[in-house]
Amino acid sequence: MSVLVVSGTSTDVGKTVVTAALAATLRAAGRSVAVCKPAQTGEAPGAPADLAEIVRLSGVTETVELARYPEPLAPDTAARRAGMPMVTLAQVVSAVRELDAHHDVTLVEGAGGLLVRLGADGFTVRDVAAALDAPVLVVAAPGLGTLNHCALTAEALATARVKCTGFVVGSWPQRPDLAARCNLHDLPAVTGSAVVGRVPEGVAGPDAAGFAAAAPTWFDPEWLESVMIRR
Numbered sequence: 001m002s003v004l005v006v007s008g009t010s011t012d013v014g015k016t017v018v019t020a021a022l023a024a025t026l027r028a029a030g031r032s033v034a035v036c037k038p039a040q041t042g043e044a045p046g047a048p049a050d051l052a053e054i055v056r057l058s059g060v061t062e063t064v065e066l067a068r069y070p071e072p073l074a075p076d077t078a079a080r081r082a083g084m085p086m087v088t089l090a091q092v093v094s095a096v097r098e099l100d101a102h103h104d105v106t107l108v109e110g111a112g113g114l115l116v117r118l119g120a121d122g123f124t125v126r127d128v129a130a131a132l133d134a135p136v137l138v139v140a141a142p143g144l145g146t147l148n149h150c151a152l153t154a155e156a157l158a159t160a161r162v163k164c165t166g167f168v169v170g171s172w173p174q175r176p177d178l179a180a181r182c183n184l185h186d187l188p189a190v191t192g193s194a195v196v197g198r199v200p201e202g203v204a205g206p207d208a209a210g211f212a213a214a215a216p217t218w219f220d221p222e223w224l225e226s227v228m229i230r231r
């Protein structure tokens with residue numbers, strides 16, 4: 001029974017793809033996995049969104065989405081503009097605890113970066129991690145600019161005394177440029193946490209079976225072990 005919050009340095013960095021890769025990896029290791037997306041924006045009711053992509057790529061069967069707002073905005077902004085109720089921190093904590101009670105690992109994917117407001121009273125995915133005493137995995141872009149984004153995210157986690165379990169590059173280029181190659185070396189010093197995975201670019205296509213089969217090779221095995229044995 002363990003909860004891992006998957007956040008990122010921003011939107012579109014590959015949180016959903018990394019969550020799917022991790023779910024596939026844990027399932028291949030015989031663990032039961034659930035995934036919660038507290039608030040989904042930018043999709044119409046019933047349309048396939050992040051959880052559907054995770055199901056497609058990983059084969060996970062247990063997923064929970066607590067709120068959905070059609071405009072592609074931060075959840076609290078989208079809720080306000082749509083005149084729809086905002087999800088609350090208590091609802092998220094309760095839903096994740098329920099999943100955690102019945103699964104080996106529960107993954108929680110935020111929306112956008114760490115401090116994006118998910119709902120009522122401006123709570124963020126950092127608050128979710130703090131309330132659940134869960135570590136945060138940070139998904140990051142590979143190239144120029146990511147050192148600063150990762151350092152800011154690490155600092156925001158440390159300020160709230162939330163554990164950063166590591167960084168994963170969401171889409172690692174086939175031909176990494178100079179900045180991407182240097183970033184791999186510099187990220188641990190800049191953030192105080194290790195780079196614990198790299199998902200190669202282009203892998204989230206139609207071949208879901210190929211994705212799931214290759215996923216375990218994208219993460220550091222020792223780090224994976226720590227995820228599987230926590231609690």
Ligand SMILES: Nc1ncnc2c1ncn2[C@@H]1O[C@H](COP(=O)(O)OP(=O)(O)OP(=O)(O)O)[C@@H](O)[C@H]1O
Nearest residue numbers: 011012013014015016017112171200201202203204
């Ligand atoms: N390693 C990868 N291989 C193939 N496609 C990728 C990879 N990483 C990201 N993408 C693509 O980039 C886009 C953004 O990725 P993703 O949806 O995972 O971002 P996100 O961080 O989850 O964004 P959001 O904040 O909206 O949840 C998607 O179209 C996704 O398929």
Ligand SMILES: C[C@H](N)[C@H](N)CCCCCC(=O)O
Nearest residue numbers: 011041042072073074111112
């Ligand atoms: C719609 C998009 N794909 C995300 N789910 C929402 C990202 C909100 C980002 C807000 C911000 O940081 O400015």
Ligand SMILES: [Mg+2]
Nearest residue numbers: 015016050109
């Ligand atoms: Mg996503």
